[in-house]
Amino acid sequence: MSRARTATRPDEPLLSVRDLSVRFGLRGQESFAAVDEVSFDINPGQHLAIVGESGSGKSVTALAVMGLLPSRGVQVSGEVLYRGTDLLTCDRRAMSRLRGSEIAMVFQDPMTSLNPVVTIGRQVAEVVQRHLKVSRSEAFERGVDLLTRVGIPDAGRRMKEYPHQLSGGMRQRVLIAIGLACEPKLLIADEPTTALDVTIQAQVLEVLKELVADTDAALLMITHDLGVVAGLCDDVRVMYSGRIVESADRDRLFAEPRHPYTGGLLRSIPRLDSPRGQRLTPIPGSPTQTIPWEQGCAFAPRCAHRADQCTDSAPPLEQSEGRALRCFHPLTGAASQQEAP
Amino acid sequence: MLRFALRRLALLVPVLLGLSVLLFVWVRALPGEPARSLLGQRATPEGIARVNEVYGFNDPLLQQYGSYVWALLRGDFGSSIKTGQPVLESFIEKFPGTVELGVAALLFAVVLGIPLGYYAARHQGRLLDTTIVSGSLIGVVTPVFFLAILLKLVFANWLDLLPTSQRQDPRIDATHITNFYVLDGLLTREWDAALDALTHLVLPAVALGTIPLAIIVRITRAAVADVLNEDYVRTAESKGLSRMLVSRRHILRNAMLPVMTTIGLQAGLLFSGAVLTESVFAWNGIGRFLFDSIGQRDYPVLQGYILLIAIIYALINLTVDMAYGVVDPRVRVS
Numbered sequence: 001m002s003r004a005r006t007a008t009r010p011d012e013p014l015l016s017v018r019d020l021s022v023r024f025g026l027r028g029q030e031s032f033a034a035v036d037e038v039s040f041d042i043n044p045g046q047h048l049a050i051v052g053e054s055g056s057g058k059s060v061t062a063l064a065v066m067g068l069l070p071s072r073g074v075q076v077s078g079e080v081l082y083r084g085t086d087l088l089t090c091d092r093r094a095m096s097r098l099r100g101s102e103i104a105m106v107f108q109d110p111m112t113s114l115n116p117v118v119t120i121g122r123q124v125a126e127v128v129q130r131h132l133k134v135s136r137s138e139a140f141e142r143g144v145d146l147l148t149r150v151g152i153p154d155a156g157r158r159m160k161e162y163p164h165q166l167s168g169g170m171r172q173r174v175l176i177a178i179g180l181a182c183e184p185k186l187l188i189a190d191e192p193t194t195a196l197d198v199t200i201q202a203q204v205l206e207v208l209k210e211l212v213a214d215t216d217a218a219l220l221m222i223t224h225d226l227g228v229v230a231g232l233c234d235d236v237r238v239m240y241s242g243r244i245v246e247s248a249d250r251d252r253l254f255a256e257p258r259h260p261y262t263g264g265l266l267r268s269i270p271r272l273d274s275p276r277g278q279r280l281t282p283i284p285g286s287p288t289q290t291i292p293w294e295q296g297c298a299f300a301p302r303c304a305h306r307a308d309q310c311t312d313s314a315p316p317l318e319q320s321e322g323r324a325l326r327c328f329h330p331l332t333g334a335a336s337q338q339e340a341p
Numbered sequence: 342m343l344r345f346a347l348r349r350l351a352l353l354v355p356v357l358l359g360l361s362v363l364l365f366v367w368v369r370a371l372p373g374e375p376a377r378s379l380l381g382q383r384a385t386p387e388g389i390a391r392v393n394e395v396y397g398f399n400d401p402l403l404q405q406y407g408s409y410v411w412a413l414l415r416g417d418f419g420s421s422i423k424t425g426q427p428v429l430e431s432f433i434e435k436f437p438g439t440v441e442l443g444v445a446a447l448l449f450a451v452v453l454g455i456p457l458g459y460y461a462a463r464h465q466g467r468l469l470d471t472t473i474v475s476g477s478l479i480g481v482v483t484p485v486f487f488l489a490i491l492l493k494l495v496f497a498n499w500l501d502l503l504p505t506s507q508r509q510d511p512r513i514d515a516t517h518i519t520n521f522y523v524l525d526g527l528l529t530r531e532w533d534a535a536l537d538a539l540t541h542l543v544l545p546a547v548a549l550g551t552i553p554l555a556i557i558v559r560i561t562r563a564a565v566a567d568v569l570n571e572d573y574v575r576t577a578e579s580k581g582l583s584r585m586l587v588s589r590r591h592i593l594r595n596a597m598l599p600v601m602t603t604i605g606l607q608a609g610l611l612f613s614g615a616v617l618t619e620s621v622f623a624w625n626g627i628g629r630f631l632f633d634s635i636g637q638r639d640y641p642v643l644q645g646y647i648l649l650i651a652i653i654y655a656l657i658n659l660t661v662d663m664a665y666g667v668v669d670p671r672v673r674v675s
Contacts, residue, residue: 066579068575068578068579072465072466092584095581096581096582096583097581098581099578099579099580099581100579100580100581100582101581104579104580105579107572107575107576107579109572112571112572112573113572113573113575113576114573114576115573115576115577115590115591115594115595116573116595116669116670116671117594117595117668117669117670117671118590118591118594122590126580126582126586126590127580127581127582130580130581130582130583130586131581162670162671164670164671175576178576178580
């Protein structure tokens with residue numbers, strides 16, 4: 001597989017998202033910001049996680065990077081620079097050349113993300129055929145090879161089958177095979193294990209991890225599961241209500257969460273070594289109990305550390321010691337240690 | 342697949358039996374009687390009695406039905422009271438005319454309807470969509486006979502662009518092998534005959550195809566709009582495939598399933614529409630003959646033609662159901 005690719009300097013980020021905002025709302029109606037001035041970088045080969053509850057804007061961020069948001073009723077602003085090219089302004093043709101070859105995506109729901117009336121083989125081979133300019137039979141061969149690599153037994157026969165003949169775990173493996181078919185530089189995985197059984201989740205994650213390592217791809221992992229983050233990612237961005245509230249490398253985030261929301265997420269993970277009968281500590285309330293960022297901290301209504309200041313003005317994202325935090329009253333020292341598992 | 346087809350064909354037997362009872366009762370419930378229309382205004386009571394005697398209309402109804410079914414089972418559909426021609430023979434002679442018209446109408450509806458529905462769905466809420474949708478609404482509500490007369494008036498009488506009636510100019514000396522006039526012209530390389538038959542076909546096909554066109558537009562639009570929201574279309578787009586490939590392989594292939602069913606059901610509508618269209622355009626097919634036969638209370642023709650149409654209609658829908666399995670692997674009968 002030889003393809004001419006522009007070389008990326010190791011110090012230059014592969015993907016640089018600057019002040020990305022996505023607003024939903026039809027013309028004439030008040031719009032709502034699903035993603036609000038989000039910025040982050042991904043370096044070649046880096047594994048970055050965006051963590052948050054449902055509705056925090058993490059999937060919308062991923063779709064905005066891919067340019068897959070619907071055009072009606074959606075306003076996207078900011079910059080998504082892929083090796084210096086702004087994906088938000090580049091034309092359709094250029095975008096479709098990048099999609100699938102340089103930047104690929106693995107979707108959340110394996111039951112609905114494959115076309116029910118097209119064979120697995122064709123769905124895998126079509127992306128190879130499109131970008132690697134190979135013949136139909138070569139693409140098919142490569143498809144068999146890909147399916148074998150994601151751990152699908154008897155791949156030659158599976159290629160001729162339809163999605164409904166495969167289990168959920170197998171279908172998710174097919175989606176991973178499609179995502180990595182052209183050895184992209186960046187793979188975006190949007191909750192790739194959410195729809196699967198726990199045991200299958202572990203297997204699929206293992207496959208994803210191996211293949212991403214094999215191909216040296218950078219990974220943008222969208223998830224609500226900090227267990228997935230622990231096993232797969234180097235860096236974490238925590239999102240709440242459309243904004244990044246905390247940013248740190250994995251080890252420091254797990255050891256010493258600073259934002260009360262991050263602390264809450266960590267405490268709500270079930271643990272094997274906790275005493276029997278001890279209940280989980282969920283974050284009180286739900287993501288719908290929020291206030292607009294313009295008026296204060298969106299997490300304040302659910303926060304145990306809330307002060308008057310939190311509902312008066314919005315906390316800025318402050319950088320220090322290589323991490324960033326959007327909080328007036330962060331967890332400190334002993335409290336933070338206690339929050340950590 | 343074969344077992345499926347055989348089972349469906351077996352189910353057809355009780356349906357046809359039931360239909361034969363309904364038809365038998367219905368034609369006899371029509372006011373007037375065949376003898377009177379056969380003998381005309383100056384019919385004498387004696388003459389009527391004699392005709393009734395000859396055709397067995399004096400026998401008890403049950404006995405009449407019994408002998409009718411008995412004849413049917415032997416493949417005998419009876420003969421026309423008016424012309425004396427066996428019903429099956431005249432049906433076979435006139436059926437190609439109706440098929441030619443029906444196929445042309447359906448082609449018009451499908452070839453225009455699917456792209457229009459697709460573009461409407463892709464531009465939902467915009468001017469193009471609104472125009473197509475309201476246009477299709479007008480298409481649905483316009484009665485066939487009204488549209489037929491209107492088309493004839495404008496394009497044949499006023500603008501004099503197309504012929505007003507019949508399947509072919511009688512002055513053309515055309516050879517007929519299959520009774521599909523356009524096909525005959527092509528087969529015999531009589532190009533002028535084929536072209537003439539084609540120009541005769543335009544107006545009736547448009548008149549007959551407009552309602553199916555409007556329905557296909559609306560069903561396609563709804564089906565495509567549904568499929569556009571599916572996750573697998575997003576997956577296809579995330580692969581960077583060409584727009585053409587995404588719409589053909591991933592959108593239309595899925596959206597075609599409900600459209601196919603609709604096209605099958607339209608076949609029934611075509612037969613009923615053909616009765617009106619053929620009458621307006623003096624088109625020599627089964628529809629016009631059926632219409633004439635109602636006026637003449639030609640019981641054997643009415644019973645035989647409608648029964649034959651029902652069989653053909655059922656076969657068309659069986660074909661559509663089997664084609665479903667070809668397109669959608671999930672319903673493929675193992």
